[in-house]
Amino acid sequence: MTEALMQNEDFTDGLLDFIARSPTPFHAVQSMAELLEHAGFQRLTETEQWDVSRGRYFVTRNDSSIVAFALNRPLTEHGIHMIGAHTDSPCLKVKPNGAVTANRYLQLGVEVYGGALLNPWFDRDLSLAGRVSYLNEDQQVAHRLIDWQQAIAVIPSLAIHLDREANDQHAINKQLHLPPILMPLPESGSAPDFPALLLEMVNDQLATEHDAGAKAVKVLDYELSFYDVQQPAVIGLNDDFIAAARLDNLLSCYTGLMALLDHDGEHNALLVCNDHEEVGSVSTAGAQGNFLQSVLARLCGDEQGMSRTMASSFMISADNAHAVHPNFVDRHEPGHGPLINAGPVIKVNANQRYATNSETGALFRHWCATVDVPVQSFVVRSDMACGSTIGPITANQLGVRTVDIGVPTFAMHSIRELAGVKDAFYLYTVLRHYFG
CATH class of the missing domain: 2.30.250.10 (Aminopeptidase i, Domain 2)
Incomplete structure (x- = not known):
């Protein structure tokens, strides 16, 4: 067995365990906090004074949203590489x-x-x-x-x-x-x-x-x-698929967390996982609340520092994408049908339901190519409504360059969803490279 395959299997086992231990957003944040503390991240609270110019920290809100970050360099000069996901599921x-x-x-x-x-x-x-x-x-x-x-x-x-x-x-x-x-x-x-x-x-x-x-x-x-209560599992004739509840969007939470835990490069890195995305994000713990903005304001110090930092920063909004269902091919835009185990998907919408533009999409394609990760594109049919993510909300609130991406998925919002074993590891690979 090759080292890459062994790493993929270990990663998948960890993902299945994380999902099994996270039946609600509260449990997901609890599981993430335990992994962060085990890795040496220091827990902060919003009620205390922070002195966090360098180091590894995390803070939670409502027990259902979490922001974790690793600071290595001055923010105003170097910005921060961010990943956003959500902890809730239908x-x-x-x-x-x-x-x-x-x-x-x-x-x-x-x-x-x-x-x-x-x-x-x-x-x-x-x-x-x-x-x-x-x-x-x-x-x-x-x-x-x-x-x-x-x-x-x-x-x-x-x-x-x-x-x-x-x-x-x-x-x-x-x-x-x-x-x-x-x-x-x-x-x-x-x-x-x-x-x-x-x-x-x-x-x-x-x-x-x-x-x-x-x-x-x-x-x-x-x-x-x-x-x-059915446990997450790897299924398929050749063990190609991950079958589990809450893949949307615990898969992105876990891949982002693993990329942050493995982060040892020079970039400043941050992961935010918000609650209430599935119902519009309008809450203190949701992306339309001020949780992330409040954390960044503390780190940047003042309004000018915040503006300079965001101008040098980037956000990857990671949320699952619709794979082409072979029994319903007509529900997808021709030429934009993501396949399972063919790489993460860049999501585009002209009406800004996704935050991707040509600059941010190009950067993500480049990062994928650098680590030999295939990449795909998704756009909804012109005669169908398009969903959305925390991407446009975060881009609007922070003024930060943002790309919307995700792993191709079948049966999204079902009690049991289906994604690809390779795709989960592909996403982890490019997110780890992105954090540096």
Whole structure:
């Protein structure tokens, strides 16, 4: 086995493990923070004074967004090479008073988060994870991440016998058809108290951790998402594909993180992974918030320093791209159909739904050529709507040159997506070179 192949396999194994440990944006940021701290990055908080002219640091916001950076040279003279991605994925989120009963079954009401493909959520083994906020014995508000890990719920399909047109037309009512079933109710007695279940889970977790904090006495709020417990896997006749939930966009988060951890060159380097991209990025933790801008302002010192730094900087917005589906070739623009395992994709849109221009696209092509990474192009058909990314938002807020790129993907926004093993490593290779 060649050294390059061994590196690719190690990288893929790490990616699968990262996705498995990151069922929500909270868990993804927790996993990234652990890897950064293990590599010697120092954790900062937004409430403290920073003195970070040189070194390796990271800071989080809302437990669901993260900025990590390595500074080696003066920013105003040399700028900073940045990579942007997002931690969130389309999913089903539990409503605040989610517990409902119907026909003697306990269910949880859910909201659809983002532009999810809903049909694949039926008949899957679902678990539940997220953040719970609670009052502890010291009368303090605290927060914990929880994850049931095992399958605790399912959304059964209606039998074909009761919906003979299901294969021809199947409309899903988000309110009526999506609440997952957790358990049948006993003939006598009331339904389990869902907040009480959360409280018990938090206290069980606290009991197993040294110096974890005072016991929880009341659940105040929560942000919980259902997810498929099927593990990420390498599949295909020749192990060509990565099949997993949340490839959009944990794959980009992981490749950017690995490139930063391997960074030992002279460039200043920064990775930002924002929450809430799938719903428009309008939040304190989203790309339309001021998280990245606030961090850069601290590093640059004043407005003139910020302007000089951004003029010398570059942003790669990494978010998955649509691979040409062989069963739906007509949905793609001729001559611009990305193939899986044929390299990362430069995404272009004349109406600036992507931030790429001829200068930034040319630079990315050059970086790919320098490390022998193939590169592809994507543009949406003129008669179809185009999606967007954090790229145009960041370019607008910072005035920084930006290119939108991503790994070709099938079944984007499904509960289980498909990407190429080679493409993930290709992306890592060029991002590592870009950081220097």
